[in-house]
Amino acid sequence: MWDQPRLKPYFENTTSTRVVGAAGRTAYLHCRVGHLGDRAVTWIRRKGAHVLTVGLFTYTTDSRFTAVHSEGTNDWTLRIDSAQRADSGVYECQVSTDPKMSRPFHLQVVEAAAQVEGPRELHMVSGSNINLTCKVTGSPEPPQYIYWYRGSTLVNYSSRGGISVVTDKLSRTSRLILTRATTADSGNYTCVPANAESASVSVYILTGEQPAAMQGGESAGVHCPARLTQLLLAVTVANVHHLAGR
Incomplete structure (x- = not known):
């Protein structure tokens, strides 16, 4: 042996x-x-x-x-x-x-990191639905969880009604939907995966039928016909003076 x-x-x-x-x-x-x-x-x-x-x-x-x-x-x-x-x-x-x-x-x-699709700032009308999609890239394995925060408040288990969070670990994506948003829903929304850097987007909920920027553009359009009439009248007067001079 x-x-x-x-x-x-x-x-x-x-x-x-x-x-x-x-x-x-x-x-x-x-x-x-x-x-x-x-x-x-x-x-x-x-x-x-x-x-x-x-x-x-x-x-x-x-x-x-x-x-x-x-x-x-x-x-x-x-x-x-x-x-x-x-x-x-x-x-x-x-x-x-x-x-x-x-x-x-x-x-x-x-380096694994999250990314929220779309612009970094969203301006929405009160009563609209907030729809955010977060995707994790560079992760060697699917995240065990993806949490959503508004400021320091966890949204996933919020008592507010009308919240839906759908997370697909295989595709490494999470979708957050808040229905009938109000000004109280404005804030900084952050996607926090278990194994990647977080990503944020700022959401602004505005009162009224349209955001202020859109109202300004429409307001300018309302006065456009009046200005056009003034221009046509000025051209007509100029033409009359020209003919009289001949």
Whole structure:
């Protein structure tokens, strides 16, 4: 029994070697090694050949990098807290065999952000419906939730009637509808996804049949016929004076 050679370690192909993480969140690189025995697992960053961890010990001065291992499992995970775009690159999971075994992992850190469709300011007439659509881009996974706020007030569970929030995690979109808006519904509306930067739009509900800007334009149109009549009268008088002079 004791004369049997040690079993050779091997990498399990059950984890992805291409990982997309969100900026500001925790990224995980999962390396699984079978028959590790008394060998050590080392994580290095290929760029600059920086040693990050050996076993469960962290060798880098960047405390965001730690090794995670649960006893009795084959998992040796590199954890990167508050991942940044600069952390993108190739990492290697190495086993201290002779020669060394290594498995590369490609990490891409992206910045996820929300965007509310349409202009950043909306001017609407009292009694209209507020219809806002928010879309999350750059997220490596669907958001667990998307909340809507008016100022600091959560709209999703507001006691105000006539509110509808429809969120589709697969398409990473959320639609907010408020029916029969009043001036009390004016404010700054913010879309807040669970895993992305928020986005806001300002909504102004105006009293009266039309916004002031539109009233000004229509008011100018009302007086247009009168000004046209005055111009025609002036032209006619000028023509009469011209003929009289001849």
